[in-house]
Amino acid sequence: MKLSFTKMHGAGNDFVVIDATRAPFRPTPALLQRLTDRRFGVGCDQVLVIEAPSAPDIDFDYRIFNADGSEVGQCGNGSRALARFVREQGLSDKDVIKVRTRTSDLELVHLPDGRVRVNMGVPRLLPAQIPYTGAAGRAPLYRLVLDGEGFEFGAVNMGNPHAVLEVADVDAAPVGELGPRLQRAPAFPEQVNVGFLQIQAADRVRLRVYERGAGETLACGSGACAAVVAGRLWQRLGEKVDVEVRGGMLTIEWAGEGQPVYMTGPAETVFTGEIEWVK
Structure with a gap:
């Protein structure tokens, strides 16, 4: 089957973004390798999977996968890419979006200059x-x-x-x-x-x-x-x-x-595409 994706970056930290808001999706290690490989695949630092919200006070869940198959709980540049993606894809027209990762709840704010400001939460120091x-x-x-x-x-x-x-x-x-x-x-x-x-x-x-x-x-x-x-x-x-x-x-x-710590920066779409994928 064909898997649709969007290539994005935030200050050069690049991502393959997949819309899983309509159907559950979890990439296999083999698919992650294809998506992240810069010579034989699409090429990116991480794969972002955007999902339907898991709670009524959240707009979207999103998951962050590394090339080695591991899942991490936070990606500030990825959250800005997510904010731009959901707006460009017509998934949300809100100026303020609330999202949930494996470890954090984040608030993303679209600014008039095109940048995105992210409430990254309170740092943990112990x-x-x-x-x-x-x-x-x-x-x-x-x-x-x-x-x-x-x-x-x-x-x-x-x-x-x-x-x-x-x-x-x-x-x-x-x-x-x-x-x-x-x-x-x-x-x-x-x-x-x-x-x-x-x-x-x-x-x-x-x-x-x-x-x-x-x-x-x-x-x-x-x-x-x-x-x-x-x-x-x-x-x-x-x-x-x-x-x-x-x-x-x-x-x-x-x-x-x-x-909380606030981060402001750019997010850009590079291109969209499809890749053959076998479940």
Whole structure:
């Protein structure tokens, strides 16, 4: 059978989006490999499946799948793509949309300039909430020793776990080498997304993120949120920060403890298509 899809991206973090609002759908590992493969398939960082709402106060559910078949609970750039998708497909004409992932409820707001603002929820900061087993109590910075080498990082859960390291130059950061090492560290029982943060000023940073199940992407919305939260906890950043990622610019706002994080950024449709799929 033919499976219809839409290719989208948010600041270069790209997705294959599938409308499952009318019939249940769960991609098989083989189909995920075809959809995410950049040489033999469509090509994307993650596959987004949009479903009918599971509760009366939600407009849509959506599921986020990595190329390796794993399902994750949060994707900030994907949520902006979802907002644009449902409007372009005539599924909703609301300016404010409420969606549910496996771990989070999100509020998506269409702005007049075409960008989407997302209420990403209140960050979770306790080690048990990350989860991180290397510390008994909460701290702005944690220290972890791997193979005799020590690392300091902030840890934040934005619906998925993030470790944030400050670097002097994000272009020279060892993302491809250190990212997977920290991601698989035993102290992170669910693995972790690893952010490399260069602070340029209190309102501007640069960021690269090595994501679970996807490797380095051109942008990571939840990673940008986690980086700003970490920088605020280090007393290095203000309430509103422009985050330069390799695919563009995101704006992150966080008033502080107990408050939600807001992310604003673009979402674009690239093309639509169909792919042969055998159930």
